[in-house]
Amino acid sequence: MRVESRLIPSAKADAVVKALGALAAMLIAGLILQATGKDAAYLGTQALDQNLGSWPQAQQMLLLTTPILTTALAVYLCTRLRVWNIGVGGQMLMGAAAATALGLHLHGWPTGVMLVTMALAAMVTGALWMVIPALLRAYWSVNEVITTLLMSFVAQKLVEYLATDAWNDPAAGIRSTPVIPYDMPLLPGTVLHVGLFAPLAIAAIMAFVLRRTTWGYEVDVMGANPEAAGAVGMPSKRRMIVVMMWSGAIAGLGGMVQLTGTLHALSADLGTDAGLYGFIVAALAAGSIVGLIVIGVLITMLLNSGIALATDGVSQDVVVALYGFILLLGGLGQVASRKRLVRRVAAAPKAAAGPSPAGDPPERVAAAGPVAETTAERSA
């Protein structure tokens, strides 16, 4: 057996290695915990129990999935253009802040009307929070990783100020605004709110738009091969700005759902962690929306376990480090997807490998077909 390069990356190899990587990361964490005198097997069952032990516990876990899946979908949208929206947590906070502004200052609206207004305001605010990074990236090629992150720091400090100062109510605590009198309706007989379905709806719409519309198709081509997209006259810069702003809007909506569904007040301690977890989920999902939802639930369960394990003396910091190792080892999936194992044979298999033995990078080869088609359509 020997290892050979693939021209077209294999999604299967990626998924298998990623799963193994995540397992290895957990195993390493277990060994470290065992070495520090903790009973890893006991902690493992505790962790599982926290998530699926009973229906109330499972409900708590499901509530946690909403912000993580929403931010993950926001990040995912940008990755279609190879743009990394790391500031997704900041856009989410701004969405929550916009919803809070309305909820605190407009009294006596019908709940339904108010929730829709809040959702729209949150989406607009989230999108606006993305404008500067989007313009800088599209027109001046300034790295969006840094700009979105700086914007997210600004958001965090701003929300801290709003919660502790401008909108603070001492009766609600020194770090929180008063409770907002508009709540997401609950599903009957549960503590789950209807916002739980928001990420699923977003995922469905996104899958449809990306796979079934010209707009989505062009976004994919631009992501795969920006030069080719520009050459056939696709408006790459404009499309990039719009995609990045939609990403911000989705994150902002996530903030509003989290606020009206779970938190009910803006707090200085909200932080941008949900964005970070969402980023990890999107990065590991590597282009599959279904994969994103599955990984999102698993990552949420891990986060939730951290909360349970805190009572056993394992801090949340260990879980953060574990996420790092999962991301690191999961990244090996990328490497594996470019390789394959071939049984040693006499004949050279290279000739059959693909259309371009000269070796364009795989993504270019993958995009060559669709781009050619578009050119044909346009000239026809």
Add this chain to the structure above:
Amino acid sequence: MSAFTSALHIAVAAGTVIVLAGLGELLLERTGVMNLGIEGIVSIGAVAAVLSALTVHDPWVCLLIAMAAGMAGGALFALFAVVLRVDQVLVGLAIFLIGIGLTNQLGAHQSNVPVAVTFGVVNIPGLVDLPLIGKALFNQPLLVYIAYLVLPVAATLLLFRTRHGINLRSVGEDPAAADSAGVDVTGMRVGYCLVAGALQAAGGAYLMLSFTPSFSASPAGGRGWIALAAVIFAGWVPWRLVFAALLFGGMISLGFTAQAQNWNIPTVVFSELPYVMTLVLMVAFVARLKLANANLREVAPAALGEPYFREER
């Protein structure tokens, strides 16, 4: 000390971590590799310094231990991002998470305990007596002089006056060409991952052994990310990074001064200032490039962020 002198003193001290961490990143990015995990490695350096200060009583030894820890972080990054060629953004963020998580876990027991070992101040004879700026610039720990003078000069000479520097930059501009000219692309990149790790961790160690000698959770406090931005608006040129660091330090210093002088401006203005100004400076830098009919892509190392696949060239 006058208010101006003490504000300048704080500015220089606060900027030191940006110079150290930024310089490491600058050299690394010149080889075409971007490590987004600076924040994590600065944190690791901080916690390593704090923990080693419990048993070692020489701040320089603590610094070296911290730098070794940073190199370990750099090595982990290099293994995945350079050798295995996983996406650099992913690996960088993984390093950030691992660094922050381990740091907060390992340092939890030292939270808010004053660090016993700190760097002493070295006066530069003659210069320290200058009016206004003397006490601010020349009454600092030795590490500060090293960060602002020795290292930037050394980095400039290395990059632009030596054969090694030409090789280094060629790896960042066109790795395939460098490779065919006999430069070891992977070796160069891995080497500078380690150098960057050491310098970034030194920045964290400086925080704990001099600037704010007491551990708190997430000790880097966003400075790693600002260093990353500083490298951009320094245009990948070491001496400009010194100015960037001083500007950033000035921003931090304004907050301290405002509090000391009771300026009656909401604290949110000062907590936002470093991030907003970093953004503004980045925009100003790129706008200036645009006016000169250039753009950022021409200034940045051409192969920045791209893994090098030899077999595909």
